[in-house]
Amino acid sequence: MDEKTGRGDDEGEEKNREKSMSDEKCYLVENKGKEGNICVITERCKGCGFCIEFCPVNALEFSEKTTEKGYKPPKMNQGCILCGKCEKICPEFSIYLKKKKEGE
Amino acid sequence: MSIRKSRDWFSPDYMEQRSKKESAYGLHPLDCYLRKDRIPHIWCPGCGLGVILNSYLRALKNSDISPKETAVVSGIGCTGRTAGYLDVDSFHVTHGRAIPFATGLKIGNRELVTTVFSGDGDLFAIGGNHFIHAARRNVDFNVICVNNFNYGMTGGQAAPTTPKKAQTSTTPWGGFEQPFNLPGVAAGSGAVYVARWTAYHVEKMIESMEEALNKKGFCFIEVLSPCPTGYGRKVGLKTGMETMKYYKENSKIKDGADPTKVALDPDDPECEIIVGKFVDKEAPTYQDERGEIFDQARNELGVK
Amino acid sequence: MMKPGTYFMEGNTACAEGAIAAGCTFFAGYPITPASEILERMAKRFPEFHGSYLQMEDELASITAILGASWAGRKAMTATSGPGFSLMMENYGLGLMTETPCVIVNVMRGGPSTGLPTKVAQGDVNQTRWGTHGDVGVVVYVPSSPQEMFDLTIKAFNTSEKYRLPVVVLSDEMVSHMTEKVDIPKKEDIEIVERKKPEEPPERSLPFCPDEDLVPPMANAGEGYSVHVTGLTHDEKGHPSIDEETQNKLVTRLIDKIRKNADDILEYEEYMVQDADIIVVAYGSVYRAAREAVEIARDKGIKAGLLRPITIWPFPEDRIYDLAKNGTDNFLVAEINFGQIVFEVERCTGGAANTYLAPRMGGNIHTPEEIVDRMEAIEEGKIPDFKE
Numbered sequence: 103m104d105e106k107t108g109r110g111d112d113e114g115e116e117k118n119r120e121k122s123m124s125d126e127k128c129y130l131v132e133n134k135g136k137e138g139n140i141c142v143i144t145e146r147c148k149g150c151g152f153c154i155e156f157c158p159v160n161a162l163e164f165s166e167k168t169t170e171k172g173y174k175p176p177k178m179n180q181g182c183i184l185c186g187k188c189e190k191i192c193p194e195f196s197i198y199l200k201k202k203k204e205g206e
Numbered sequence: 207m208s209i210r211k212s213r214d215w216f217s218p219d220y221m222e223q224r225s226k227k228e229s230a231y232g233l234h235p236l237d238c239y240l241r242k243d244r245i246p247h248i249w250c251p252g253c254g255l256g257v258i259l260n261s262y263l264r265a266l267k268n269s270d271i272s273p274k275e276t277a278v279v280s281g282i283g284c285t286g287r288t289a290g291y292l293d294v295d296s297f298h299v300t301h302g303r304a305i306p307f308a309t310g311l312k313i314g315n316r317e318l319v320t321t322v323f324s325g326d327g328d329l330f331a332i333g334g335n336h337f338i339h340a341a342r343r344n345v346d347f348n349v350i351c352v353n354n355f356n357y358g359m360t361g362g363q364a365a366p367t368t369p370k371k372a373q374t375s376t377t378p379w380g381g382f383e384q385p386f387n388l389p390g391v392a393a394g395s396g397a398v399y400v401a402r403w404t405a406y407h408v409e410k411m412i413e414s415m416e417e418a419l420n421k422k423g424f425c426f427i428e429v430l431s432p433c434p435t436g437y438g439r440k441v442g443l444k445t446g447m448e449t450m451k452y453y454k455e456n457s458k459i460k461d462g463a464d465p466t467k468v469a470l471d472p473d474d475p476e477c478e479i480i481v482g483k484f485v486d487k488e489a490p491t492y493q494d495e496r497g498e499i500f501d502q503a504r505n506e507l508g509v510k
Numbered sequence: 511m512m513k514p515g516t517y518f519m520e521g522n523t524a525c526a527e528g529a530i531a532a533g534c535t536f537f538a539g540y541p542i543t544p545a546s547e548i549l550e551r552m553a554k555r556f557p558e559f560h561g562s563y564l565q566m567e568d569e570l571a572s573i574t575a576i577l578g579a580s581w582a583g584r585k586a587m588t589a590t591s592g593p594g595f596s597l598m599m600e601n602y603g604l605g606l607m608t609e610t611p612c613v614i615v616n617v618m619r620g621g622p623s624t625g626l627p628t629k630v631a632q633g634d635v636n637q638t639r640w641g642t643h644g645d646v647g648v649v650v651y652v653p654s655s656p657q658e659m660f661d662l663t664i665k666a667f668n669t670s671e672k673y674r675l676p677v678v679v680l681s682d683e684m685v686s687h688m689t690e691k692v693d694i695p696k697k698e699d700i701e702i703v704e705r706k707k708p709e710e711p712p713e714r715s716l717p718f719c720p721d722e723d724l725v726p727p728m729a730n731a732g733e734g735y736s737v738h739v740t741g742l743t744h745d746e747k748g749h750p751s752i753d754e755e756t757q758n759k760l761v762t763r764l765i766d767k768i769r770k771n772a773d774d775i776l777e778y779e780e781y782m783v784q785d786a787d788i789i790v791v792a793y794g795s796v797y798r799a800a801r802e803a804v805e806i807a808r809d810k811g812i813k814a815g816l817l818r819p820i821t822i823w824p825f826p827e828d829r830i831y832d833l834a835k836n837g838t839d840n841f842l843v844a845e846i847n848f849g850q851i852v853f854e855v856e857r858c859t860g861g862a863a864n865t866y867l868a869p870r871m872g873g874n875i876h877t878p879e880e881i882v883d884r885m886e887a888i889e890e891g892k893i894p895d896f897k898e
Binding site: 243273289293297303308309310314499 | 739
């Protein structure tokens with residue numbers, strides 16, 4: 103990342119992405135048997151509960167763990183169908199779908 | 207000694223947090239439209255603004271409109287902060303003046319896909335005159351009005367959309383002014399596309415915003431938003447979630463309804479919220495009409 | 511632009527033609543006496559070269575629309591008078607804060623309030639400097655003839671593009687409505703200045719980071735730079751920031767941008783000041799009466815001179831001080847108001863000379879005899895100070 107402008111180059115961004123996937127900022131929720139995962143960027147989540155309330159199959163619930171700022175992010179309950187409603191209704195750009203690519 | 211120092215804003219902890227924030231950028235599919243060092247945004251937990259912005263960015267993405275050809279203009283207020291979060295040509299102007307600014311911008315450069323993002327007070331109180339004239343002229347840009355029924359950023363004062371009898375910080379004994387019917391105002395002024403949704407109706411909102419982005423002319427979309435901090439908690443909707451559930455239970459989709467008859471009944475707090483696409487018509491834009499007259503003038507003057 | 515030649519032209523028409531010659535292709539305005547002729551001329555002429563004339567719903571919309579058009583890459587102008595100019599104050603400030611090049615023409619008329627719509631006055635001079643809230647640095651030109659309406663409008667566009675700020679052309683009703691000889695030069699002979707563009711690519715550009723001349727290069731909307739422009743106090747990236755250091759840095763630079771470049775911007779005209787005991791300071795339509803008054807006074811044996819500011823802001827402070835220190839005893843400010851520039855002159859003399867005022871409230875300009883009588887009264891010691 104360039105110190106002066108705060109802008110990064112593409113390669114650097116990619117590396118950043120790989121790095122943060124594996125630590126606390128974003129946690130992967132395993133969705134066994136289905137074709138993708140739900141990710142939550144925990145530091146953006148403000149615990150509003152929209153994703154939990156409006157999930158059509160009640161696949162999410164509030165986690166017991168809190169984020170750094172004290173909010174309760176969602177965690178997987180059961181039966182996610184990867185419809186993407188949570189991603190669309192999140193006000194914080196926090197929760198999103200990550201569909202598995204072919205061969206993964 | 208300044209307050210800043212005593213709060214350790216520039217302490218090593220703060221700096222570490224800041225760098226963590228920046229490294230999570232790029233994960234979310236809509237991050238390409240956001241300014242990385244401005245997220246997370248300042249909007250309250252439970253605020254509907256993030257949902258509406260989410261839908262707008264999704265509509266941009268689905269319409270294949272790149273950030274480089276987009277311009278967003280917003281006024282003052284919580285909704286006004288939208289411009290500051292978008293990595294596009296974004297303009298945060300003075301209170302009520304987003305629409306004339308967007309008029310100058312769009313007529314100055316017709317290639318820009320211009321959207322005005324502003325609140326109910328900004329667009330219909332101080333900016334009311336500009337709204338009706340831009341609709342009358344049918345200038346080719348979109349206006350997304352986030353209606354949270356109050357002036358949120360300044361502490362929850364009454365606005366022209368606040369329902370009667372509602373308690374706000376400037377109507378502590380209850381309001382008594384008739385609120386505006388925003389789709390009625392828009393349709394009456396000549397807007398070619400008028401729709402109302404709530405922050406709950408995300409799929410419909412995305413579809414509507416896509417239609418507006420691809421339509422020529424002055425398009426208006428009102429979106430009702432939870433505002434638990436400024437308004438909701440004074441009228442019994444203490445959290446964003448309660449307001450969203452209220453919208454889900456009390457709204458009814460009626461596409462094609464008469465926009466003059468969709469006022470939110472100020473005397474009935476349990477009234478039906480009519481949402482939908484009310485007006486979708488074709489009309490020549492300001493630039494089309496002007497082009498015709500100018501061609502005539504140039505012919506008469508003998509100029510190509 | 512118009513074919514080069516000599517024309518018999520009204521001040522307002524000359525102003526509009528000057529704007530067209532400077533490359534203005536966007537005009538937004540609201541009708542107001544005595545500036546409406548500028549609107550009408552622009553509306554008539556624009557179809558010829560694909561310009562945009564917008565009749566807005568009020569002056570608030572007019573000033574904001576020209577800011578938007580400027581960010582879209584156009585050279586934009588509006589024209590109004592006192593009541594409209596008061597409405598424009600907030601967004602004049604927005605233009606100064608966001609460093610948006612554009613030109614605002616204010617044709618002064620009798621005030622306050624609705625006042626004398628069809629008669630001359632000079633009551634808005636201080637408003638152009640101090641009318642908008644907060645601390646700003648401004649540039650204001652004051653034409654005295656239709657020829658200057660043409661020339662100074664072009665200069666106003668050039669200064670606004672070079673220094674990235676809204677520039678005011680402060681005319682008055684008499685200059686705007688008088689018809690006089692105007693020479694229009696060939697296009698090649700007119701100097702046109704364009705705004706500085708950034709040299710770095712978008713990923714490395716800081717939209718509000720200034721060069722040595724304190725002016726940042728300007729990328730327009732649609733050029734791929736994703737500029738963020740806000741009226742809030744902002745850092746070099748354009749992002750709002752509430753800390754003191756950012757405010758200090760930004761506001762100091764906005765003021766220094768004009769203050770430190772004043773030598774390049776400042777213009778004034780002098781007549782017989784070298785040996786003058788009393789110098790008349792006059793601008794706009796009063797200039798003619800003052801000049802005649804100096805001639806009459808000289809015939810009567812009074813050593814009179816004349817200083818005419820062409821830019822009223824920045825004000826020729828150093829020149830006034832030099833003149834005061836080097837032999838001029840008295841300054842007489844003749845203006846059609848109750849005293850606005852007289853305070854500047856008094857301040858700039860630093861006590862080395864006396865300052866007097868020849869006021870008029872509005873409706874007509876001074877006669878040369880009035881000014882001469884005042885000069886005589888000062889010479890005879892009949893006026894203690896300018897508050898009389």
